Amino acid sequence: MTYAPSSTDNYCYRHPDRQSFVLCQRCGRTVCAQCQTQAAVGVHCPECVREARGAMPRVKPQAVTRGRSMVSSGAPVATYAIMAVSVLVWLVQQVAGSAVTNELAFFAPLTLSEPWRLITTMFVHGSFFHILFNMWSVYVFGSMLERQLGRVRYLALYFVSGIAGSVAVSLIAPGTAAIGASGAIFGLLGAFFVIERSLGGRGVQILVLVALNLAIGFFVPGIAWQAHVGGVIVGAVIGLIYMRTRHRSQNWIQIGAIAGLGLLLVVIALVRSAQLLG
Ligand SMILES: [Zn+2]
Ligand SMILES: [Zn+2]
Known part of the structure; x- marks a missing residue:
């Protein structure tokens, strides 16, 4: 099958064998379903999530954390x-x-x-x-x-x-x-x-x-x-x-x-x- 486009643009940057059309909304790299973290608009890649976490204050009420984890876990x-x-x-x-x-x-x-x-x-x-x-x-x-x-x-x-x-x-x-x-x-x-x-x-x-x-x-x-x-x-x-x-x-x-x-x-x-x- 030579149907697939040759561009690496359509492959996860962490899993080069996995196709995806979804781009990280921060850095613009392609990420597969497993590597995505839901954001309000689109998704973020693991590296950008880690960076964003590092920049955020740590203390948070537990209820908020729990609600967020359901929302950001990728549950539809x-x-x-x-x-x-x-x-x-x-x-x-x-x-x-x-x-x-x-x-x-x-x-x-x-x-x-x-x-x-x-x-x-x-x-x-x-x-x-x-x-x-x-x-x-x-x-x-x-x-x-x-x-x-x-x-x-x-x-x-x-x-x-x-x-x-x-x-x-x-x-x-x-x-x-x-x-x-x-x-x-x-x-x-x-x-x-x-x-x-x-x-x-x-x-x-x-x-x-x-x-x-x-x-x-x-x-x-x-x-x-x-x-x-x-x-x-x-x-x-x-x-x-x-x-x-x-x-x-x-x-x-x-x-x-x-x-x-x-x-x-x-x-x-x-x-x-x-x-x-x-
Ligand atoms: Zn990213
Ligand atoms: Zn991946």
């Missing part, structure tokens, strides 16, 4: 939080019934007056298997991507892709009320595929998985396939943006690009909503 905290909120909403739905669903679901004409539905709909599910399958996908792909991207980038990917899913529904099937994390999850799949590819992998498995799920969406009635298509396209674009702006010096370009993309999608949703009302 954001993924767990997304799952926890989704399950909580599901439980409330079981108790309070369809009123909750009606308040939180995405429905294109309502975006102008109740824009939060773009976000809340990602936490609402229609059936036990719907939430089971979605949470399983979030667990598998979310925890992987959260480790690779860092918490903030991962959350941006999740929510912007989810919004993209709703925007696609509003453009293609504006009369449909859509619920679920599927748009966001397809965004994770799209980004994962792009990142695998640019590391030199062929990403065939993930491509098969995406194709299979898109196909299911097309043929099984009651599934908002439009959200899947919107999510996977925008997720892939975000993956591409992350790949092209890995260096610390490009942080602001990256933030600008992602924020711009998110803003553009929200504006499209609002304009579409106004158009549907008018």
Whole structure:
């Protein structure tokens, strides 16, 4: 296989046989999953962590230390939080019934007056298997991507892709009320595929998985396939943006690009909503 890029840029500086696209946000060297320590934005390499520790005052209350160790140990905290909120909403739905669903679901004409539905709909599910399958996908792909991207980038990917899913529904099937994390999850799949590819992998498995799920969406009635298509396209674009702006010096370009993309999608949703009302 001569497919892998020859650049050492894509290999961990401590483990030259391990591929990774993640750069230390302090020194800019590539680090593999084992060598990463989570920071608020991105990750740090062991040397930079040691340096930062040396510069920090030693005395800290124990509770703070314990909380930090969970967060900095690389546990996919954001993924767990997304799952926890989704399950909580599901439980409330079981108790309070369809009123909750009606308040939180995405429905294109309502975006102008109740824009939060773009976000809340990602936490609402229609059936036990719907939430089971979605949470399983979030667990598998979310925890992987959260480790690779860092918490903030991962959350941006999740929510912007989810919004993209709703925007696609509003453009293609504006009369449909859509619920679920599927748009966001397809965004994770799209980004994962792009990142695998640019590391030199062929990403065939993930491509098969995406194709299979898109196909299911097309043929099984009651599934908002439009959200899947919107999510996977925008997720892939975000993956591409992350790949092209890995260096610390490009942080602001990256933030600008992602924020711009998110803003553009929200504006499209609002304009579409106004158009549907008018
Ligand atoms: Zn470093
Ligand atoms: Zn390593």
